[in-house]
Amino acid sequence: MGIFERFLSVWVGLGMLAGLAGGMLFPDVFSLLGDMQYAQINLVIAVLIWLMIYPMMMQVDFSAVKKVHQRPKGLIITLTVNWLIKPFTMALLAVFFIRHVFGDWISPEIGEDYIAGMILLGVAPCTAMVFVWSQLTKGDANYTLVQVAINDLIMVVAFAPLAALLLGVTDITVPWDTLILSVSLFVVVPLLAGALTRRVVRQQETLNRLSAGLKPFSIAGLVGTVILLFGFQAKTILANPVDIVLIAIPLLLQTYLIFAIAYIWMRKWKQPHDVAAPGAMIGASNFFELAVAVAISLFGVHSGAALATIVGVLVEVPVMLSLVAYANKTRGQFAAV
Numbered sequence: 001m002g003i004f005e006r007f008l009s010v011w012v013g014l015g016m017l018a019g020l021a022g023g024m025l026f027p028d029v030f031s032l033l034g035d036m037q038y039a040q041i042n043l044v045i046a047v048l049i050w051l052m053i054y055p056m057m058m059q060v061d062f063s064a065v066k067k068v069h070q071r072p073k074g075l076i077i078t079l080t081v082n083w084l085i086k087p088f089t090m091a092l093l094a095v096f097f098i099r100h101v102f103g104d105w106i107s108p109e110i111g112e113d114y115i116a117g118m119i120l121l122g123v124a125p126c127t128a129m130v131f132v133w134s135q136l137t138k139g140d141a142n143y144t145l146v147q148v149a150i151n152d153l154i155m156v157v158a159f160a161p162l163a164a165l166l167l168g169v170t171d172i173t174v175p176w177d178t179l180i181l182s183v184s185l186f187v188v189v190p191l192l193a194g195a196l197t198r199r200v201v202r203q204q205e206t207l208n209r210l211s212a213g214l215k216p217f218s219i220a221g222l223v224g225t226v227i228l229l230f231g232f233q234a235k236t237i238l239a240n241p242v243d244i245v246l247i248a249i250p251l252l253l254q255t256y257l258i259f260a261i262a263y264i265w266m267r268k269w270k271q272p273h274d275v276a277a278p279g280a281m282i283g284a285s286n287f288f289e290l291a292v293a294v295a296i297s298l299f300g301v302h303s304g305a306a307l308a309t310i311v312g313v314l315v316e317v318p319v320m321l322s323l324v325a326y327a328n329k330t331r332g333q334f335a336a337v
Contacts, residue, residue, distance in 0.1 A: 008136075008219060009321055015226035016318070022227065023234025030231040039177035040293035045228055046185050051221035053131040053186060055214040057194030058207060059141040068146045074266065074275040078147050081262045082125040082283045083158055090122025090254050091115075091166045097250040105246065110304045114247055116167055117295050117308025122254065123162045125151055126285035128186035129320070132222060133285065134278035136324045144278040145191070151282060152183050155290075163294065178293040226317055233310055240307070247311040255319050259284035263327070266334070273334035277327040285320050288313045 023030050036043045068075075094115040098106060106114065127148060134144040160174045201207050230237070237244055259280045266276030291309040299305040 008222075009318070009325075011219065011223045012226050012317055012321060015223040016230050019227040019230025019232075020234045020237065023231035024238070027235070030228070030234070033228060034232045039175065039181050040296065041178060041181055041185070041289050042228070042232075045225050048221040048225045048228070049128050049132075049186060050190055052218045052225075053128065053190045054193055055211045055218050056131050056135040056141050056144075057190045058197050058211050060145055060191065060194055061142055061198075062195070064142040065146060068143055071143070071271075071275070073269045074143060074271050074279050075147060075150060077262055077265050077269065077271070078279040078282055079150065079154065081258060081265070081280075082151060083154060083162070085261060086125065086254075086258050086283050087119070087123045087162050087166060089257060090250075091119050093250040093254050093257075094118040094122075097246075102246050105242070113299060113304025114243075114308045116299065117291070117303075117305035118247070118251060118254075118312070119166045120163060120291040120294050120305070121251070121286045121288070121309055121312040123159055123166065124287035124291045125155070125283050126281070127152055127155075127182055127287045129285055129316070130278060130282045131186075131190075132218070133281040133320055133324055135218070137277035137281075137327045138274060139278035140272075140274040143275050145187075147279055147282055148187060152187070155179070155287070159290070173297065175290070175293045175297060178290055182287070182289050222317070229313055229317075233314065236307065236310065237314070243307070244311055244314075247308050248315050251312055251315055252319060255284050255316075255323075259323050270335045273327075273331045276334055277324075277331075280327070281320065281323060284323060285316055286312055288316065 033044050034042065098111045098115050098118075099108075103111070130148060131144065133139075134141065156179070159179075197210070198207065201210060262280035262283055263276060266279060271279070288309060291312065292306065295303065295305040295309045
């Protein structure tokens with residue numbers, strides 16, 4: 001690992017501080033960047049995420065993708081955890097903490113909004129950032145792509161019914177522009193770019209050198225994303241520090257719980273580490289663009305639900321980096337490839 005990977009947590013921490021400082025000192029600049037969005041997707045962040053994902057997409061071998069069905073257990077675990085376990089554990093944790101544990105500090109009205117926002121995060125497993133976590137844990141690029149692709153197909157039909165069931169409402173409208181644009185930007189476009197690169201650069205050794213040379217840019221994209229996210233929400237974070245912390249606690253527990261369930265299950269079923277780590281992280285992280293868009297459309301941009309989804313965005317990167325570190329340390333516990 002180079003200096004960028006070894007000290008990634010440090011760079012992210014500095015990025016968080018830089019974002020908070022920048023958001024307060026240069027609010028007009030961050031406001032301008034924040035307004036550069038379409039369908040609740042910030043286009044500047046989209047470019048940075050694309051920069052993170054592209055090096056991994058260069059490693060996707062389509063001939064190997066065809067053989068993924070020969071190893072179905074990893075897919076079964078990922079999809080079961082994401083759709084039959086995660087939404088319900090998130091709802092239970094949200095209700096338990098917001099209504100009962102923190103009931104004396106949060107009013108019932110705003111508390112219900114917080115619960116709604118957390119539920120929306122729970123029914124939106126990750127699409128984009130999992131490619132980054134997979135790369136950092138030396139995941140199987142081909143298998144990760146298939147896991148994400150099947151997950152996205154299920155999300156198209158399952159997101160709205162699950163969200164409606166857990167929220168107790170019936171008028172949830174899926175923001176198709178957000179969903180389609182996200183999948184296109186974060187999966188289809190970088191995948192095509194990676195395939196084109198493989199076609200032009202035919203030698204694997206040259207391709208590996210190119211991918212290694214792009215790693216610093218990939219890390220820069222991650223840190224840049226953190227700076228922007230914290231800069232956009234600097235005033236909200238500093239104005240609501242207690243509520244931010246209270247919302248973050250069940251979200252943190254949910255992230256570690258879902259990772260643990262999937263990761264241990266992968267080990268029990270003797271899955272290789274390069275399948276287990278990315279598979280566990282798809283459910284542990286969230287498709288925050290979709291969750292934020294639905295929260296705003298249902299409850300309003302200044303609602304507690306929208307705030308809860310934003311807290312999910314803010315805690316995700318540092319928490320997922322801790323899981324990346326843990327996954328790398330426990331690589332030896334898994335079956336050899």
